[in-house]
Ligand SMILES: Nc1ncnc2c1ncn2[C@@H]1O[C@H](COP(=O)(O)OP(=O)(O)OP(=O)(O)O)[C@@H](O)[C@H]1O
């Protein structure tokens with residue numbers, strides 16, 4: 001089972017390499033001539049010893065020397081040319097695979113759920129590129145010449161040939177020993193290096209927290225520990241590798257002299273000329289130098305070989321995205337059918353057998369305690385996390401049927417932790433498009449009721465943010481995040497705790513944005529702790545430990561789950577059928593829609609009565625708390641049994657759940 005996909009990964013790597021076929025052929029031809037010309041030195045010494053010195057002819061020496069200069073010059077040029085070609089082969093190989101590997105690396109969460117660790121894939125690719133561009137790559141073209149050179153030495157004299165052969169075999173044995181002896185060390189050094197680098201990155205990003213919490217010395221100690229591990233592993237590796245590379249180098253030099261000695265003895269015996277003696281010594285040096293070079297650069301070669309193996313593995317496991325038939329823009333009909341979800345790399349599901357439906361113009365509030373699975377649901381609806389069982393359908397098509405990019409356009413997502421990227425506000429709203437469409441950017445900001453807020457910033461839409469958007473407050477980030485979610489004109493909006501950082505004005509603006517989205521026929525899913533956020537919701541889904549406790553029209557669900565529901569009724573009518581608010585894109589100065597207290601927030605501490613949202617009753621200042629009597633103890637029955645209002649017909653059949661103007665867009 002495993003072998004087949006692996007082959008595909010290797011094939012993909014080979015195909016990327018094969019695009020440089022012509023360059024390889026050229027390198028091969030250059031190498032042929034370079035290796036032929038390597039013989040120049042030995043031929044020269046042969047001629048000088050055996051002709052010039054015996055004939056004492058100076059003109060011959062001059063001519064031979066001129067020839068030598070010319071041939072060496074040609075060799076130098078060819079050697080340089082193949083170096084340039086190799087650099088380009090490496091670069092092209094990298095360019096061919098870069099985007100694909102980048103996609104894989106940025107899809108890490110998805111892969112982690114399949115047990116694939118792609119964190120090193122980019123470095124694997126870099127390591128192959130480095131090795132391809134290095135002189136070690138020529139060794140591949142030079143090593144086949146080693147036997148040829150040995151044969152030439154045999155021709156001079158078999159005894160010298162045997163010495164060369166044995167010497168070569170010893171060097172090859174050293175190469176194998178080196179590989180065996182240093183493999184684990186290198187892996188250790190690599191891992192230790194990666195861990196310390198990752199920690200450096202985290203500490204840099206979270207420098208403020210580290211400082212404020214007085215974690216500087218503890219983090220420094222931990223960091224130093226990791227660095228020491230990395231250094232120790234590296235030193236161990238370089239000691240080992242150094243031993244082999246120095247041994248092979250010394251041995252080669254010794255062999256050169258050894259052959260000279262043997263040649264001298266043969267010359268004394270009259271078996272060979274002194275020219276042949278010197279030539280053999282030069283040739284053996286050259287014949288064995290590619291092997292020595294490989295051992296000398298073994299760290300790089302080994303890393304590249306490892307990189308090749310693991311990259312082939314990852315490529316095989318993550319086949320390129322198959323082109324999908326483009327589906328028409330979906331209507332805002334969301335069907336979640338019996339989904340179960342296990343977070344990447346985990347075993348226990350955090351959502352179990354969950355179903356619900358949402359129609360155009362409807363907003364669904366998802367509430368539940370911390371860890372009940374709200375964000376998990378958000379990640380599933382946006383296609384970020386895979387589903388273990390069941391289906392999420394958008395207008396009939398399961399979300400995997402949409403291409404990743406299309407789905408991102410159709411499903412606008414505001415994550416719980418909004419991270420903005422390095423760039424201007426406009427670029428961030430436009431999702432880092434290279435040329436943000438100003439009209440769309442402003443319109444998205446207006447829809448998110450964030451336009452005024454952006455204008456108040458120093459340079460308005462052109463205010464430049466550093467990485468992570470650190471220049472902005474939590475609330476500002478959240479509102480710009482909402483504009484970003486709306487940029488691509490989504491049919492479904494998934495807002496994870498959209499008002500966690502918002503003040504009263506921000507909450508109001510958010511509610512206007514949600515109301516407008518509903519009017520435009522979008523459907524909205526809001527994960528919330530803060531009651532103000534579910535003001536605009538027609539439906540409520542209550543989660544507990546990943547299970548659906550209740551689902552249905554908001555009033556009904558709240559009625560059954562809030563012991564003090566009536567007291568909320570006094571503060572405002574939490575009915576689903578609310579009069580439509582004026583379509584305005586900027587936050588109004590006063591409360592909008594049904595009066596919800598001074599800040600437009602309705603506190604729903606009554607949910608605490610069901611055991612849900614406990615500990616999250618805290619409201620923004622100025623919010624009117626509409627708490628009923630003190631929290632009643634949880635009744636004996638499980639919450640889901642008496643309050644199950646989840647039949648699907650409920651959702652469409654109840655007036656309260658019906659969208660005011662839920663037409664298709
Ligand atoms: N990346 C992750 N890897 C593994 N487990 C995770 C991951 N993210 C969340 N979980 C687990 O999934 C469960 C549900 O988490 P989730 O983030 O969906 O809760 P939530 O309802 O959004 O909570 P909160 O209200 O605090 O945001 C938790 O038990 C959590 O530990």
Ligand SMILES: [Mg+2]
Pocket residue numbers: 374375376416496527
């Ligand atoms: Mg959450």
